[in-house]
Amino acid sequence: MLEESAYHAVALQVATHAVNPLGVAEAREVMLASIDRIADQARGARSWVGPECRLIVLPEYVLSGFPLGDTVPGWREKAALDPDGPEYEKFAALAAELGVHLVVNAYESDRHFPDLYFQASVILGPTGDVVLRYRRLHSLYSPSPFDVWDRYLDTYGIDAVLPVARTAIGNLAAIASEEILYPELARALGLRGAEVFVHSTSEVTSPQLTPKAIARRARAIENMAYVVSANSGGLRGIAIPGDSTSGGSEILDHEGRVLAQAASGESIVAYSEIDLAAVRRARKRPGMLNLPSRVKTGLWAQEYARHDIERPNSLEGRTPERSFFAERQAAVLDRLAAARESGAAQEPHREPSRNNTTPEK
Structure with a gap:
């Protein structure tokens, strides 16, 4: 595996077309159509940024929106992706076509837990293979692996609960949405070697610093890691003002500096260089700012x-x-x-x- 010491990452800010009011068959059609729409935008981003683009992060639950009034079994049937299903196949083909690591966040089913669904961040590699699957651990209104903890560990093991992918573009780990507010998760992933946190989110933005924006800076500084955070470019199809979750996608370096940030709407402007050599030098340097070494x-x-x-x-x-x-x-x-x-x-x-x-x- 030929490693790249520097490359460009894109936090691709695209609109989410919610499937809440739809029946199962129509919802599935809309999600597949959304992949085609997102693919066109990803191609545009890859062309705009250039051949050094190696990482594209998509927003949280980008195909479906969030469950709103649906039962747990009903949302599983309507919006949860099969890990071996056609939606992931299309995303895998896109990652291979563009030669990038593509980060997708979606609700998904699991044959070992047929009555539940989980929210997952999945990283597809440039050959279309799954290099990381992380199931969100902190969720107020949806199931998580912790809710079936013993059986989940028996099935997958702790390394699958807190995965870090060793790739040609560095050690990648996923943090979903509000989980950026939990320092323990990022710390555990950082101790496992994560150098780049990919953060799929769908959050309220503001001219003022929001809790999640503050947390992104803190997690980058605490763990001496990059954060690539993709927010929604609007939420369509439900009775919530569409730009309530729109804008603020950003990339931060290992010192908490904002390298790029998008305004509202669909956008490719949140892209920047990821310098792996810089973060690795910093992590080896003694001193007060080397926080991971002092935990x-x-x-x-x-x-x-x-x-x-x-x-x-x-x-x-x-x-x-x-x-x-x-x-x-x-x-x-x-x-x-x-x-x-x-x-x-x-x-x-x-x-x-x-x-x-x-x-x-």
Whole structure:
């Protein structure tokens, strides 16, 4: 594998055509048509940026939008992609055609968990192969691997939960949407070697710094890593003003500097050089700014283990109603409030058996 020390990345800001009001068959047709529309824009981006373009990142749930009123089984049937299905085949062909690493974020099914779906960030390599599949761990209203934790680990192992892809364009890791707000995830991926975080998002933008914009800068600095963040170029097809999630796609370097940023609407202007040699030199340099070298992992592992917050395996053996997710968060808030009032660390929650599935109310 011939490694490139520098190349160009594009955070491709395209509109999302939501499928919420559609039936299953029509939704599937719209998603396939969206791939054709996105492919034309990706070709344009590749031509505009030039032959050094090696990485294209697409926004969050770019084919479907987010579930809005759909049941979990209903959204799985309507909008979740089969990992071996035609949508990924078309994206794989596009990555191979352009000779790039293409990052797609979508809801997808899993034959091992037939009653659920997961939100995934998938990196397709320049030969069309899948080089990374990351399933989002933090999601307020959708299932995650943590909800079926023991069985997910038995099926895939921890390296698939926190994957880092060693590629010719560096060590790549995916962070989905609001997960940029969780420093633990980026830190774990950084400790596993990630040099470039690809961040598919669909978020509110503002002339002021938003929480996610602040977090992107922090995650880049904390982990001495690039962040390539693609936001939606508008959301079409549902009763939310279309430009509520439009603009702000950006690329940050390992010192938290914004190298490129898009305004609102569909855009290819968020592109910049990724200098792997620079980040690797910085990571070897002693000093106060080398934050990854100064993390006290053992201390934080012990302290985190003392706190009972969101519990694993909550969906084992059940298909949730949408109300489940709000009820679970309410239970967590009660536990947090009790812990704060007592001022003492909590004892970790112990499940009496692997199949205990009833969340504490």
